[in-house]
Amino acid sequence: SRIIFSGIQPTGIPHLGNYFGALVNWVKLQDAAAPHDKLLFSVVGWHALTLPQDPKALFEARTTMIALLLASGIDHRRSIVFHQDEVQNHTELAWILSCITPIGKLKRMTTWKSRLAVSRNANDESEVDDSLLNAGLFTYPILQAADILAYRATHVPVGEDQQQHLELTRDLAETFNRTYPSPTPLFKLPELMLTPSKRILSLRDSTVKMSKSAADPNSRILLTDSYETIAKRVRSAVTDSISGITFDPVERPGTSNLLMILSACTGETPAALAERYANSNHGALKKDVVEAVEEALRKPRAEFSRLCGEKAFLEQVARDGAQKAQEQSNETLKEVRMRVGLDYQP
Numbered sequence: 001s002r003i004i005f006s007g008i009q010p011t012g013i014p015h016l017g018n019y020f021g022a023l024v025n026w027v028k029l030q031d032a033a034a035p036h037d038k039l040l041f042s043v044v045g046w047h048a049l050t051l052p053q054d055p056k057a058l059f060e061a062r063t064t065m066i067a068l069l070l071a072s073g074i075d076h077r078r079s080i081v082f083h084q085d086e087v088q089n090h091t092e093l094a095w096i097l098s099c100i101t102p103i104g105k106l107k108r109m110t111t112w113k114s115r116l117a118v119s120r121n122a123n124d125e126s127e128v129d130d131s132l133l134n135a136g137l138f139t140y141p142i143l144q145a146a147d148i149l150a151y152r153a154t155h156v157p158v159g160e161d162q163q164q165h166l167e168l169t170r171d172l173a174e175t176f177n178r179t180y181p182s183p184t185p186l187f188k189l190p191e192l193m194l195t196p197s198k199r200i201l202s203l204r205d206s207t208v209k210m211s212k213s214a215a216d217p218n219s220r221i222l223l224t225d226s227y228e229t230i231a232k233r234v235r236s237a238v239t240d241s242i243s244g245i246t247f248d249p250v251e252r253p254g255t256s257n258l259l260m261i262l263s264a265c266t267g268e269t270p271a272a273l274a275e276r277y278a279n280s281n282h283g284a285l286k287k288d289v290v291e292a293v294e295e296a297l298r299k300p301r302a303e304f305s306r307l308c309g310e311k312a313f314l315e316q317v318a319r320d321g322a323q324k325a326q327e328q329s330n331e332t333l334k335e336v337r338m339r340v341g342l343d344y345q346p
């Protein structure tokens with residue numbers, strides 16, 4: 001049986017990248033799961049703290065994210081939906097894993113390297129100064145590994161930007177098994193699960209992924225955006241001046257991104273769509289993308305606004321979820337403590 005685990009940060013409303021790259025995949029896995037499969041979807045508050053957050057806004061965003069997961073089709077009776085920060089096992093395991101993680105591995109994480117790049121003066125060729133960056137940003141991937149390994153997850157559905165973190169998780173699982181050998185290795189190596197929409201690009205700059213933190217709000221479409229906003233943002237999406245439509249992510253990233261989004265909405269492959277639009281133009285393609293995105297978001301958007309009025313229910317779901325997650329991970333932590341020598345085994 002499979003144990004499927006994934007997480008999302010409570011930092012604002014998810015965009016199409018989060019939705020098609022992760023959430024939709026979670027729902028598909030849930031709906032196709034065998035009776036013995038376990039599914040856990042976590043709102044990762046501790047990860048959000050690696051960047052400055054307004055406490056009140058963060059507190060609200062945590063509940064909002066629970067509502068958004070349910071609105072996207074996660075069923076709390078089938079999947080365990082919970083706040084990472086309400087299950088102490090994650091931080092306890094993160095500490096133990098940090099004691100077997102070489103600093104060099106963390107330094108190679110692209111997310112860390114891009115933080116360094118941002119903090120560095122662009123014209124300054126001298127040694128990068130990391131002394132002011134917080135340690136949480138640096139050790140963040142260890143916490144992510146702990147999230148996954150606390151449940152001994154077998155499958156992790158995420159977007160492409162999380163691939164390197166999963167590789168580190170597998171690495172740490174192996175290191176733990178090797179460091180604390182036993183006839184039955186504790187951790188299985190979790191598998192990465194990517195969707196075809198593993199990397200949705202910014203609508204304003206095809207060299208970067210769509211992200212919550214980009215300064216230009218027109219670069220993304222949020223799960224809760226109105227039809228008018230969707231139309232405006234798709235219409236202003238950067239494409240190219242080549243006539244006709246082809247699917248060519250390298251030479252025509254903007255155009256291909258629109259095909260990818262349309263594909264995520266309709267289920268047809270980008271290649272098949274490109275063939276259909278071959279003799280068409282960007283205007284016609286964009287018009288259909290607007291309608292398809294609106295169609296895809298209509299239901300989750302309406303369900304989200306309904307759930308926003310059900311605070312007590314959302315809190316109950318999170319409470320039940322945390323309790324189940326706690327139970328699920330207790331056994332792993334007991335084993336871990338025993339293997340490292342912190343717990344006596346009679």
Ligand code: TYM
Pocket residue numbers: 005006007008009010016017018019020021022044047143144145147148156157158159160161162197198199200201209210211
């Ligand atoms: P987060 O909150 O940044 O993103 C949530 C999910 O959305 C995916 N994603 C994208 N997919 C396609 N195109 C994009 N433009 C795009 N942008 C984001 C991400 O890959 C992710 O799957 N560190 C994680 C959260 C986390 C986690 C975990 C995930 C913490 N612990 C354990 C899996 C397992 C993060 O910051 O995701």
